[in-house]
Amino acid sequence: MVDQLFLVNSLLQLASGIVALSVSFTAFRYMKLVENDILRFLSFGFMLLGIGLIFGASLMLLLSFNVGKIAEDIELVYVATVSYLVLQALAYFSFAVGYARGAYGNVRKEMASTLFIATSMALPRLPRNYLLLGTHINAALQLLILILLAFVIFQGALIYSRSKGMFSLLVLSGFSLIFVAHAIMLASSLFPSALLFTFGAVVQFGGFLSLLVFLLNSGRVHAASKNT
Amino acid sequence: MEEGNAKPTRVLYKANLSYDRLVKYLDELISKGLLQEVHASDSRYYVITQQGVKFLEEVRKAEAFLSGFGLSL
Numbered sequence: 001m002v003d004q005l006f007l008v009n010s011l012l013q014l015a016s017g018i019v020a021l022s023v024s025f026t027a028f029r030y031m032k033l034v035e036n037d038i039l040r041f042l043s044f045g046f047m048l049l050g051i052g053l054i055f056g057a058s059l060m061l062l063l064s065f066n067v068g069k070i071a072e073d074i075e076l077v078y079v080a081t082v083s084y085l086v087l088q089a090l091a092y093f094s095f096a097v098g099y100a101r102g103a104y105g106n107v108r109k110e111m112a113s114t115l116f117i118a119t120s121m122a123l124p125r126l127p128r129n130y131l132l133l134g135t136h137i138n139a140a141l142q143l144l145i146l147i148l149l150a151f152v153i154f155q156g157a158l159i160y161s162r163s164k165g166m167f168s169l170l171v172l173s174g175f176s177l178i179f180v181a182h183a184i185m186l187a188s189s190l191f192p193s194a195l196l197f198t199f200g201a202v203v204q205f206g207g208f209l210s211l212l213v214f215l216l217n218s219g220r221v222h223a224a225s226k227n228t
Numbered sequence: 229m230e231e232g233n234a235k236p237t238r239v240l241y242k243a244n245l246s247y248d249r250l251v252k253y254l255d256e257l258i259s260k261g262l263l264q265e266v267h268a269s270d271s272r273y274y275v276i277t278q279q280g281v282k283f284l285e286e287v288r289k290a291e292a293f294l295s296g297f298g299l300s301l
Binding site: 026027030033034036038039042098099155156158159162163165167168170171214215217218219221 | 285286287288289290291292293294295296297298299301
């Protein structure tokens with residue numbers, strides 16, 4: 001049963017990773033066309049996210065078939081899992097910076113960075129021993145990802161409230177579902193449950209599905225029409 | 229001009245540019261193959277090329293993509 005769940009999780013993460021890389025490629029393409037700095041952050045972030053998800057999917061695939069008896073090497077699995085989560089955290093940090101610059105418009109770079117750092121420092125400090133304890137690093141990284149995603153979602157909501165456009169709503173929905181997914185995955189690491197983790201992977205895939213719909217619809221805009 | 233063709237005066241008013249700047253931009257668009265200048269009897273007008281239509285489509289798609297993240301051209 002657990003092997004089958006690993007297989008399902010790996011397929012969902014693989015599909016999500018492909019969507020993330022597609023968004024990264026599209027942002028990169030338009031970066032060349034419109035020379036927008038913020039697209040750099042988005043392209044880079046989605047690239048990290050895509051690579052992280054595909055890496056995570058590969059790990060789960062190896063675990064499901066116990067290739068090279070990987071499931072028995074706890075240290076290897078632990079390092080691989082942490083690496084995957086670190087990549088995700090870096091990706092969402094990149095979005096947070098890009099979104100902050102996009103939402104605050106002409107605010108000087110230094111002010112935007114200072115605001116971001118000040119906000120981060122104002123967050124309740126997690127107990128040091130909680131973060132450093134190896135067995136809790138998984139949960140700690142998920143928590144960090146949730147904090148970064150909360151910032152991204154807040155910025156996304158500000159953008160949607162300003163534009164009321166379908167495209168910004170799809171992006172906001174995507175990130176919101178990914179946030180919920182990470183909350184479920186955090187719960188699954190605190191109260192170990194493969195089923196709960198799989199449910200989180202399904203919700204995460206739902207988030208990437210929303211981003212895929214956004215990508216496909218924005219790519220269908222024709223020369224004669226205006227975007228919404 | 230995406231409607232097919234346009235005379236210089238119409239482009240001038242729609243784009244809200246000075247004449248010098250308009251000439252400069254039109255020359256650039258023509259040199260890049262996005263526009264074509266057509267002379268007919270005693271007038272001239274500008275026609276968007278296939279390449280120009282494709283470029284305009286790409287710009288619209290970029291606009292749509294950017295709007296999802298609260299950005300604009």
